[in-house]
Amino acid sequence: MPHSVTPESTPADEPSTTVTQGDTDTVEPEAEAEAEAEAEAEPKAEAEAEAETQDVAMEEAPTPTASEQPKVNLEELFDDGDSDDEFTSSVPMPASQDQEQGELSQPAPIKVTSKSSFSDPEIMRAFYQRLFPFRPLFQWLNHSPTPSNDFAHREFAFTLPNDAYLRYQSFPTADLLRKQCIQLLPSRFEIGPMYSTNPRDRKTLRKASAFKPVMKELVFDIDMTDYDDIRTCCTGASICLKCWGFITMAIKTIDVALREDFGFKHILWVYSGRRGAHAWVCDKRAREMDDQKRRSIAAYLELLKGGDQSGKKVNARRPLHPHIERSLVILKEHFQTSILAEQDPWASEEKAAHLLNLLPDPTLKAALQKKWDSAPSRPSASKWADIDALAKSGSLSITPRDLLEAKQDIILEYTYPRLDAEVSKKLNHLLKSPFVIHPGTGRVCVPIDTRTVEEFDPLTVPTVTQLLQEIDDWEGEEGEKKLQDWEKTSLKPYVEYFRRFVAALIEEEKQVLKREREEDVDAMEF
Amino acid sequence: MIRHDYSRVDSKRRANLDYKKRQFANAEFQQQNYEHRLNFYVLPPTAEITLEEFETWAINRLKVLSELEGCSFRNRGPEETAEYMKGILDKYLPLRSDSSRSQKLQDERRRDHYSHFILRLAFSSTEDLRRRFSRLETMLFSLRFKNDDLRERQEFVRNLNLEWEEVKDEEKRELKDELHAASGIKKTEEQEWFKVDWERVPELVGQRKVLLRRGVAYVPQREQMSMVVAEFTKRLDEALELTARALPRLDEDDRLAPILAHLSQSFTAPDAAYSTSDANIDGLSTITANNIDTLSQNFPLCMRNLHSTLRENSHLKHYGRLQYTLFLKGIGLGLDECLVFWRRSFKLMTDDKFQKEYKYNIRHVYGDVGGDANRRGRGYTPYSCQKLLTEPLPGPGQSHGCPYRSFTPDNLLSALQRMGINDRDVLKTVKEDVGKQRYHVACNRVFEWSHKREIKKVKDDGSWSATDLDTIVHPNTYFKRSWLLKHLGEGNVGFVGESAMGGEEKMEE
Known part of the structure; x- marks a missing residue:
């Protein structure tokens, strides 16, 4: 019922902009002040919500009456809403008023109906106003509680609702970023590097070379499209739990390599919203790497080589490098379950021919071919077992060791992570921010806890509409400490995970800073 | 601007200094003693050399560096490069080991030292030159490092x-x-x-x-070695940066500046640059999206592969699109027609998706959108064989790059057979070439075989000179030559040189 939504959107607009302005008025460099400001903003959102309770009831009413009643409401709203807001915006809200709100039943400011789509401006606005964790995001990129250049010189790039792409945005504080998001309602935004100067000032510089990227997290992108030639359950944009197995394997393999081989500690894995995952390696050492080092890490982790025409994609050197060896141990298990049983990759004749091509032994190949010709629909697991069975029964003209190695290569070809390596190689590559909404699915790009990566199910990740509904449905207990909106939803565990992650990062950063300062002092004494 | 530095003696009056002081003063600069054959070039040379030495030493080193660059462009392997460079190094920049006990040992090392620093001056001015110089010097260093006597090398490393x-x-x-x-x-x-x-x-x-x-x-x-070389590069890069900053303050009496300028100019890239003349071919009317299928008969394998992949899947991945769009731009397909071509080729895609996700990139390639530099430069230049051969290999699902390099021999041969190459000997030699990583040689062989009649004809009647039939190092050259050869005798086709002149002007419009 779009016509009933439109009139209401006007009053909703009004208070919201004032809220944010009031919000930024109170911004002070101290983090505590910010915290207050934001905490203050929330009740206001509720105030505005309260004025609209009637509308919500309305929506549930049959449509014919809907067209008449809003007019009355509209005027009431203007009176209340405006005056209410003007007084509250700059002054901290008195406790009594808070009380008043608490007494009212949990209001539903945003009209989430089964029909509203996740890209509606209303929905997006509510998401940025009430759910998006701007403060943790700020701290994550800022590496300290007080605003610094780490955040202020960071590039953000917005994709606007009309699909315009706005690059080189930057913000001194979390609140200004929030304000911009609420104003522009980007369908998503990306995070780029921190630059040597403020990205907004880049054109005022005398020398263009003075503007260059200096720091960014090391990022990885794993996308299901790269698995299209070996996944059989879905194609293109769609995914299911079966093919998510590829991503799970990739996360496990890459994560352990980054931690054990490179010694990185702060690795944030994020669901990309549809069919992939991103990794943000946030250690200082990783952030400060130049392109060459990024390239070599990407090369270290890349194993599959060659395009569609180049045949065998894995030709690992023997003895296997410890990293590959370890990956193989991890991946072997998945190969049995995710690949052989679930994907059944060699069911069709054409696919089975590909498997044969990967084997180096012509005699064995012929024997297998013969066997499979007579039983073309043998499941992949049996075909895989056939290789060893026939090899044992004498159809092997190469050494068993060669066969074993070929089989290892095949396992790796079907399981080893397929990175979109270009993303990782460049310091100035932009990557979608965590917690934004995937415009195609409406799902929030939530962090993935690597300790429970196996249990992560992309299909149960909350969508924005679902989250807003959850706020509406939330039954608060009286007298309890006031909760932020995200705490009332299934986004809570994800935000909490993210906050813990950021806290750990900042804790380490503090120690590094302290050490550096002490060294500085030492240096001064000399 | 003239800098007045009163503590310094005017160069013209230097000779008139008190003779007593001149005669008995200690030498201001010490001759450096070169203990090792290899040099990290940390200390600049301080003794005097003649202007002539200054120039010849620099030019000799430059020759060596250019040859080295040529080796990397031709994709020569390390052994091949070492083999090829041996003669050149002996001639222009000999550097013997301690064990040779040569009389000229110190002299050679001095030359090496001086010429390095002269070129450093000449190539520190722009970022581009610096990067090239550092890359080539690093190559030279590692080449020498490898050849160095084992014991002397260890000694050198210990000293670092x-x-x-x-x-x-x-x-x-x-x-x-x-x-x-x-x-x-x-x-x-x-x-x-x-x-x-x-x-x-x-x-x-x-x-x-x-x-x-x-x-x-x-x-x-x-x-x-890898670590020593990395250290060498790192120090050289830092030093070049410093040199660049100091360069404007070079205390110079206009004898060196012209030499330095000349040196850096002659250091032009031997990279097969795309010339705009390749875009305009006499007798070939304006290309439209409809012609591409027909014209693809004249495409080199890399582009044919992209074309057929595009036709099969109705899609190409990013780098494939980039490579192919640039090639099409290079053969003279205009932006509008190019957009039409891609729109039609992606036939499984909605208009909306195409507009949103693909159009911008194509326009960017043509320099229609993007930053100032991109638009002024009219977008990117079509990729040369060298570029295609030095890029990383294509990944799963990708089909860009040079097929001679990325295909398995079997797939390559069947692709060639589909192209109509069925001569056994040719296929066999191609396979050998590919085995030796001489990809462009293989490609040229295929070209020669498939145009053998036409080539013979133009050679016989002398209408094409030898330079017109030089080795092909650019996909667009391949197309142009192929098209011209296959359309011999149609109008004024055939005079490559002349059409090139006309082409350049037309592109400028």
């Missing part, structure tokens, strides 16, 4: 005082298997191993040739 931590025997024993697996070295305990931060050996990390443990790389003695 790089901070490496040695791996203790106990740890060696503990990590025995891992060290073996990572490096491929059998008797790991007999080797010397070093522990360094992995950032110092990015190359070895990228090739997975070292063991990594929490950010520390275990480097075997024999991979030492």
Whole structure:
């Protein structure tokens, strides 16, 4: 019922902009002040919500009456809403008023109906106003509680609702970023590097070379499209739990390599919203790497080589490098379950021919071919077992060791992570921010806890509409400490995970800073 | 601007200084003694040389560097390069080892030292030159490092005082298997191993040739070179940066500046640059999206492969699109027609998706959108064979790059057969070429075979000169030549040189 939504959107607009302005008025460099400001903003959102309770009831009413009643409401709203807001915006809200709100039943400011789509401006606005964790995001990129250049010189790039792409945005504080998001309602935004100067000032510089990227997290992108030639359950944009197995394997393999081989500690894995995952390696050492080092890490982790025409994609050197060896141990298990049983990759004749091509032994190949010709629909697991069975029964003209190695290569070809390596190689590559909404699915790009990566199910990740509904449905207990909106939803565990992650990062950063300062002092004494 | 520095003696009056002082003063500069054959070029030379020496030494070194660059463009392997460079080095920049006990030892090393610093002056002015110079000097250094006498090399490395931590025997024993697996070295305990931060050996990390443990790389003695070379590059880059900053203040009496300018100018890239003349071909009317299928008969294998992949899948991945769009732009397909071509080719895609996700990139390639520099430069230039051969290999689902390099021999041969190459001998030699990584030679062979009649004709009637039939090093040249040869005798086709002149003007419009 779009016509009933439109009139209401006007009053909703009004208070919201004032809220944010009031919000930024109170911004002070101290983090505590910010915290207050934001905490203050929330009740206001509720105030505005309260004025609209009637509308919500309305929506549930049959449509014919809907067209008449809003007019009355509209005027009431203007009176209340405006005056209410003007007084509250700059002054901290008195406790009594808070009380008043608490007494009212949990209001539903945003009209989430089964029909509203996740890209509606209303929905997006509510998401940025009430759910998006701007403060943790700020701290994550800022590496300290007080605003610094780490955040202020960071590039953000917005994709606007009309699909315009706005690059080189930057913000001194979390609140200004929030304000911009609420104003522009980007369908998503990306995070780029921190630059040597403020990205907004880049054109005022005398020398263009003075503007260059200096720091960014090391990022990885794993996308299901790269698995299209070996996944059989879905194609293109769609995914299911079966093919998510590829991503799970990739996360496990890459994560352990980054931690054990490179010694990185702060690795944030994020669901990309549809069919992939991103990794943000946030250690200082990783952030400060130049392109060459990024390239070599990407090369270290890349194993599959060659395009569609180049045949065998894995030709690992023997003895296997410890990293590959370890990956193989991890991946072997998945190969049995995710690949052989679930994907059944060699069911069709054409696919089975590909498997044969990967084997180096012509005699064995012929024997297998013969066997499979007579039983073309043998499941992949049996075909895989056939290789060893026939090899044992004498159809092997190469050494068993060669066969074993070929089989290892095949396992790796079907399981080893397929990175979109270009993303990782460049310091100035932009990557979608965590917690934004995937415009195609409406799902929030939530962090993935690597300790429970196996249990992560992309299909149960909350969508924005679902989250807003959850706020509406939330039954608060009286007298309890006031909760932020995200705490009332299934986004809570994800935000909490993210906050813990950021806290750990900042804790380490503090120690590094302290050490550096002490060294500085030492240096001064000399 | 004239700088007045009163503490300094006017150069014109220098000769008139008190003779007594001149006669008995100690030499201001000490001749450097070159203990090692290899040099990290840390100290600049200070003694005097003649202007002529200044120039000839620099030019000789420049010759060596250009040849080295040529080797990398031709995709020569390390052994091949070493073999090829040997003669050139002996002629222009000989550098003998201590064991040779040559009389000229010091002299050679001095030349090497001076010429390096002269070129440093000449090539520090722009970022581009600096990068090239540093890359080539690094190549030269590693070439020499490899050839150096083992004992002398160790001596040299010891003198560098790089901070490496040695791996203790106990740890060696503990990590025995891992060290073996990572490096491929059998008797790991007999080797010397070093522990360094992995950032110092990015190359070895990228090739997975070292063991990594929490950010520390275990480097075997024999991979030492990689670390020394990395250190060389790092120091050279820093020094070049400093030189660039000091260059405007060069205290110079206009004798050196012209030489330096001349040197840096003659250091032009031998990279097969795309010339705009390739875009305009006489007798070939304006290309439209409809012509591409027909014209693809004249495409080199790399572009044919992209074309047929596009036709099969109705899609190409990013780098394939980029390579193909640039090629099409290069043969003279205009932006509008190019957009039509891609729109039609992606026939499974909605208009909306095409507009949103693909159009911008194509326009960017043509310089229709993007930053000032991109628009002024009219977008990107079509890729040369060298570019295609030095890019990383295509990944799963990708089909860009040079098929001679990325296809397995069997797939390559069947692709060639589909192209109509059925001569056994040609296919066999192509396979050999590819085995030796001479991809462009293979491609040229295929070209020659498939145009053998036409080539014979133009050679016989002398209408094409030898330069017109030079080795092809650019896909667009391949197309142009192929098209012209196949349309011999139609109008004024055939005079490549003349059409080139006309072409350049038309492109400028």
